[in-house]
Amino acid sequence: MRGESTPRLREALEEDIVAGHLRPGQRLDEVSLAARFEVSRTPIREALIQLAASGLVEIRPRRGAFVVLLGPRALIESFELMAEIEAACGRLAARRATPEDRAALAAAHAACAAAVADADAARYYPANAVFHQAIYAATANRVLAEEARRLQVRLQPYRRLQLRVPRRMEASFAEHEAILAALLAGDGAAAAEHLRAHVLVQGERFMSLLGALQAETDADAEAG
Amino acid sequence: MRGESTPRLREALEEDIVAGHLRPGQRLDEVSLAARFEVSRTPIREALIQLAASGLVEIRPRRGAFVVLLGPRALIESFELMAEIEAACGRLAARRATPEDRAALAAAHAACAAAVADADAARYYPANAVFHQAIYAATANRVLAEEARRLQVRLQPYRRLQLRVPRRMEASFAEHEAILAALLAGDGAAAAEHLRAHVLVQGERFMSLLGALQAETDADAEAG
DNA sequence: AGGGGAGATCTTGCATACATGATCTTGACT
């Protein structure tokens, strides 16, 4: 067997979780996964441990591994942390962005604009992620950028639901405009504030959506 | 063998690294560790993977595990990230600290004061860590607090060297006074600024210390 | 004498085996 199957497994599982193929709360059985990927339990276990460390999976001793299901409180707190991290990125990026960084930011913003023009939400969300990653890169701080990226991945499974929030895409894009302007103007404080608000409002809208979905689910449960 | 040896191993290794028993850059041989802890390689491997995820260890494929040795650039970036995280903690803690949180902050500060009065650096540094953790706790955001704690642990092996910076303890304590005052006054912006500066200055002093030590080592190498 | 390469040795990465704790099933009792 050629080596290095663990990284492949980790990426495949991460992809499945982030893409929503594996739902939050779902149990991840080592034996089934081993069968599915045609490897032994050992590399599966190692991949699961890594995913647990990155916050996508929770391992309960002797009980198994589960796709992390963030409760309302943990979700709020995670969005708050994300808001602070992104604000920090904005502060630093505004001061340090190189001409290349600025070009990348503008290009990512343009990609978002194209998606908005086509009202193509399925294209907007990846473009949005790229825009944010361009901000991380412009901080010239890889440790910070990596931290931001990890949090982004961790929240990805929940962001997907936002596709259902009406007119969220247009609102998000308008916020991006203000963020980009502040960044290009080198105004760190403004960029930080716009980013903080941008992420927090996402979190809030998401939470209210979650409440609506929960009510819906409860109603279904009663009806059924 | 009764189960659950991996968490114990992880903590023991983390302790050894943070306490400086295992030096940055040192190789961690699975077989030796297994012999030392009287377990098989399997739980050792799993503990190492977890430590790699928390940033204390680096695993190079097919090459083995090494205690992470942050280069100058990564160190600067890590301190910068820490400064931003702590600033965020300060902002939120100033607004949200409960009476219990305030009491804990005051108590931690008093412990620092006692160590300063006795000029006892060995006691000051743990007390300092407790003070900062009290700030994290006061944010009422466990996700953020956990993130801060993880970074604190990650930088711990390097902070130890600061014991050698002259009058650093007094300077640190003076900065704590300003931080505590802002927190108790509910002034989030001031608390954030004081904390950011506090951590950044730590990082800067640390880096210059590192430069001095490096020069010393080089001189020794030439002399030897 | 120094550098490079072939073979030996060692370590990691993965597979498999086994034991213990968790879960599920079944049956008895209230």
Add this chain to the structure above:
DNA sequence: AGTCAAGATCATGTATGCAAGATCTCCCCT
């Protein structure tokens, strides 16, 4: 009929075995 307990069943946690890559050594060649 419902509940609880004991046994069966199963999954996890750990140990051990094995193959392949990395490192080290030593010798040959320039």
